[in-house]
Amino acid sequence: MGRIHVRTRINGEATEFLCDPRQTLLDALRDELQLTGTKEGCTTGDCGACSVTLDGLLVCSCLVLAAETEGHDVGTIEGMAQGETLHPLQQKFLEHAALQCGVCTPGFLVAAKALLDREPDPSEKQVRYALAGNLCRCTGYDKIIRAVLDAAAELRGDTR
Amino acid sequence: MSDERKYRWVGTRPIRHDGVDKVTGRANFGADFSLPGMLHGKVLRSPHAHARIVSIDVAPALALEGVKVAITGADMPDIASEMGTAGEGQVDYAEVSRNVMAREKALYDGHPVAAVAATTSEIAEEALSRIVVEYEVLPHVLTVDEAMAPGAPILHDHLRTAGLDPVPDEPTNVAQRIEIGRGDLAAGFAEADEIVEHEFTTQMVHQGYIEPHAVVARSGEDDQSVVWCCTQGPFTVRAMCAKLLGLDVSKIKVIPSEIGGGFGGKTTVYVEPLAVLLSRKAGRPVKIVMSRQEVFRGSGPASGTRIRVKLGAKADGRLTAAEAWLAYEAGAFKGSPVVAGAMCMFAPYAVENVKIEGYDVVVNKPKVNAYRAPGAPPAAFAAESALDELARKLGMDPVELRLVNAVKEGSQAIYGPKFRAIGMVETLQAAREHPHLKAKLGPNQGRGIATGFWFNAGMQSSASVSLNEDGTATVVSGCPDIGGSRTSLALMAAEELGIDVQKVRPVVADTETIGYNDATGGSRVTFATGMAVIESARDVVRQLRERAASIWGVELEQVEWNDGQALPINGADEGELEPLSIGTLARRAARTGGPISASTSLTARGAGPSFATHICDVEVDPETGVVQVVRYTAIQDAGKAVHPGYVEGQYQGGAAQGIGWALNEEYVYDEKGVLQNPGFLDYRMPVASDLPMIDTVIVEVPNPTHPYGVRGVGETPIIPPLAAVANAVRDATGVRFGDLPMSPPTVLARLDAR
Amino acid sequence: MESMHYESPATVAEAVRLLSDAPPGSARVLAGGTDLLVQMRIGRIDPALIVDVKRIPETRGVAVRDGALVIGASLETMTLRRAPDLEKNFPGLAEAAALIGSDQIQGRASLGGNLCNASPAADTVPALIVLGAQAEIAGPEGTRRVPVAEFVTGPGSTVLGRGEFLVSLHVPLPAPRSADAYLRLIPRTEMDIAVVGSAVSVTLDAGGTCTAARVVLGAVAPTAIEVPEAAAALIGSTLDDAALGRAGQAATAACNPINDMRGTVEYRRKVAAVLTRRAAAKAAERAAGRN
């Protein structure tokens, strides 16, 4: 079996690419499509740096075969801002200094957005558990959790 | 000079300049770079802890379609022993070379023995499996106890114990013995009303940066090589690649990418020289990205240790004597941070009679590298745990005990110099007043406190400030930005120039664009590179004043720089002269003498030490031994916090790493010396749900040698948590844990033995 | 480096044909891939054919049918957890499913994969066994049902024969005043493989006396093990502390664990008792709240 022709949607855009049958979605995004915003920290599902959504569900792109995305919708960090406008999560991460080195940031943002899409008003504990699949070694998580809670409030329209 | 000064920009929390790139995925990290026609390199690593390499046959690998080159130790020059700097420490280039690629022997599980470059990474991987290495497996040693035992297997036949007089002519695994101290130890203990004595062990741990090491190297027919990589020290990478491959430094250019964490672990080379060599041989660019497993097995973790501490004190708490014995694993080559550990462990205290003996011991594990305050966390764990026991024996509050003994301005540090203004007392006072210390504890909960000290580094930095034609500015430095240092540098330039920080563009340059810089490490960038930026910016301001003076036809002394504009003073203000803004002066620069810029290269001295006090509450499940940190407060002296948000981030990140070190992180080896947990599933770093919010208090005792009073803050935060957690567990359970990590099985076994 | 084939059949029959036609041992079923892809990545397996079963409707749904909750073998737990019938009927199974990995892992991981991977530490397997769940298997000879309790035969091995795969899991709806609970121990709060797991189901009579119980432990033996002695200690009692204590002791006695980097033999034995006691108390509390 040679390379597989895959038709998918990435960040809402119809996309076609060729991949090796063993190739992961992570590798296809980075190497075939030059979407390097999705990061690799482990390739074994342990760090969350490679987080993307597949039909709206949060997944590790290192644990999805590229071939599996045929006919499905993939969402990556590159699709998060709307043109010139950052998503409130992105803005709050900046305001709260929720990144130091920033390599975990795309994964956290994608995961946090998946959480807020399904749970608009999470508690601190819910945020911590929902983001437990994303490792950050720089921040101790404090500012990340605050940024997510603050973004959630803004998205709900809470004024404080 | 630094006190009472009002700042416009320093101390504010602007959004970082590289922020938008980093939240949108645009920022390029090590592995994000590619070149056309690039080959993929892979490294074959020893599966044995200790083995003689009888032969290596790469021919079967080269026979595979798509494989372009293969190298072994024989392809690298056998360079002579020569010391050089890496990060904050010293290394022997001959040993760096042997660590990057084994020669006679493989010295640890994961030690590189060969490397290939092929058209795809899958082919390169397949090629590795075809390389035939014949090993003669040798007995190995994994701990300081095993390595120091009589008759232990020897790693290096030529190694002799330095620091003994005379140096014995016996092969040994003890590379060095050191001793520091003062006063009369026996008299000190004789004087004591209470004495405590404890023994401690800690395990090898890893920095755990999320981004694996990655490099792309391209070499040309003109003998030049360009190296793109994620590193804390682009100039270090340049020096080491040149040294290890026998090239002139001018033949190598290093372009640092964004860096996904380092914590000291990216201050030396691993795959970088191999990529350069492969690219030179292949005549094509070569990319090597380490896997997570390779990072654990084959980069530079931090030492496992064994430490004994004995303290004596009067009934009022005054320490009369402090004695310690430390042995640190260096990994496969000499050079553990035992010296720094010894120097730090009692540094917060004014004790007159001290003796500390330290041993640097080679073992069959990866060569250790710097990890945030290298050497200090295990030593402070021992010292601060012993102090906690002493406080209990004396019936004293642990904060009071530390206050009674705290060093102040003028105290003679145990490691030598007299302290200038320092904040040890201030952090303890801040702890005493913090609501955390007064909060009630629940069932099965306990509270611990501990302090930490780190020297901080100055070292060499270069930076330039250029004024753009519209009055904005560019700041160029050569120190990769690991945690917001670009913005801190921009804040300092903005402060001096008197312009909005967002009008300053901070840039991290490659090794050909800026003068030499030591690595980002030692908590030195905001301090030392910051000094270079301030000096450059002040030079720019002087030039701006000169231009204004010439436009006005007045003397330089008659021009003052204030809030981004030149103002006439000293008599010049009596006329009709309108202030000249930086924008006006910049636009007129071409006609008043040309472009305005300045660069500064310096060796920064007087990095003020930073002290911290941490407070930790834990809850222990008495039936399962699971320890949960339920509240945490990190208090530390920053001198002057240039960007408080990123200072707090350093405190919080360091605390989290220290908590991981205390509770669950460790390298686990099997009886063959093979690493059992080279992945994030079983090397258990704290996840978000493991931690509470980490409260911070920034104490500011200005550092007298810095124009704004800045001290490095990056390293101290990892020092107190090990003991703060252990002291809290002691408080909750009545059991003193001297062995880290306090993982659930260990804790339950001790609790049940109560 | 042989090339690998990837197929994603849309019917049970097609999947069976692909699996049957492949040389023995060369084909692997792919559900969420959270075990399979990791094993491929670390080089433990190198399949020539991957049969992705996620396009087969029978492996996807979750619905009550004929007195049982039928869970598609490849349905990801993140979707399963949102099924109203799961939490309501089987809080213990819901608990176990929610424990697997992270939210990212849950976006892929299936109960079928958890079972077929046959790890002794799989979290949902003890929870399925205490509920008397059945596995529906499709193969060249048609379909058959096997109790989940008999499905795993050893670490990494199952009753699945050549050409067979798991289609769905059938969990009988609980009797009145019955409930389940699952607890596991890991060193961290998340992202770990169970050091010990304990699932308990109980049925109470109107007076609060336990009339039926099952206790199954994970990660303390080569497969999940049922502990009838622990169940016996619960049955006939009011699930008072003494009965819970006896159940715990029985759990400890039944353990046949190994020492590894995740836990010692001694630790696993002790914790098996603690978790069994706590899980039984939790199940009892839930059962008492149901009529």
Ligand SMILES: Cc1cc2nc3c(=O)[nH]c(=O)nc-3n(C[C@H](O)[C@H](O)[C@H](O)COP(=O)(O)OP(=O)(O)OC[C@H]3O[C@@H](n4cnc5c(N)ncnc54)[C@H](O)[C@@H]3O)c2cc1C
């Ligand atoms: C980071 C991480 C954390 C994890 N944490 C946990 C945890 O906490 N608890 C836990 O129990 N597990 C955990 N796991 C393991 C794994 O996620 C689970 O076992 C999961 O349920 C597997 O499901 P899957 O759909 O991904 O299976 P797959 O990987 O697709 O398959 C697993 C195995 O089962 C076979 N298989 C799958 N479906 C079928 C079928 N329908 N018929 C026949 N054979 C089939 C496959 O061939 C393969 O051998 C973790 C894994 C990772 C990577």
Ligand code: FES
């Ligand atoms: S790279 Fe996918 S989880 Fe780490």
Ligand code: FES
């Ligand atoms: S900011 Fe560096 S890993 Fe999270």
